[in-house]
Amino acid sequence: MDASVLAAMARWPNVPAVYGWLGLDRRGNWRLRDETVQHPGLRDFLGRNYACDAAGRYFVQNGPQRVYVALEYTPWVLRFEHGALIRHDRQAFAPPTAALIDDCGSLLVLAADGIGLVDDRDLPAMLDRLCDDRGRPLADADIESALEGDSRGCRLALGGRSLAVDTIARDTVAARFGFEPRPQPDADH
Structure with missing residues (x-):
């Protein structure tokens, strides 16, 4: 994960998680509210900060906020x-x-x-x-x-x-x- 993301997590540890905004389709495209993410920098950020919690839920850590990812099929x-x-x-x-x-x-x-x-x-x-x-x-x-x-x-x-x-x-x-x-x-x- 990006150093800036880790620092934000330490500074604001209790930011509520977000559900239903971010998805990953069968071709590996990030989807934000059903729109394909086109910006290369944003796609790279999402990929660098993509992880999985202990419950098997994949997410992107966006600063102090965890944004859970709806998977069209598999996590990869x-x-x-x-x-x-x-x-x-x-x-x-x-x-x-x-x-x-x-x-x-x-x-x-x-x-x-x-x-x-x-x-x-x-x-x-x-x-x-x-x-x-x-x-x-x-x-x-x-x-x-x-x-x-x-x-x-x-x-x-x-x-x-x-x-x-x-x-x-x-x-x-x-x-x-x-x-x-x-x-x-x-x-x-």
């Missing part, structure tokens, strides 16, 4: 650039440990950073990295089967690793990976 949105995954905040994603395809055909990647959705614009390049357990590229029919929920024998070659690809129901992702897509105030506030 990933782009595939130069053979590596980059988070929506333009930082490198940690080395991947697992890959999943949801029941809508979206590709998710798990790492120490948490769970991330691969931006749909990069899905074709990622599908080219699907292979069998011997590292051979999958036939189109096998890729189609994986996208439809049958990922048996399917692996993802990524970051020098070969990750087994599992399937998951989209509506179970948040609970399984411990994040709250629609943060709400605590009951005592």
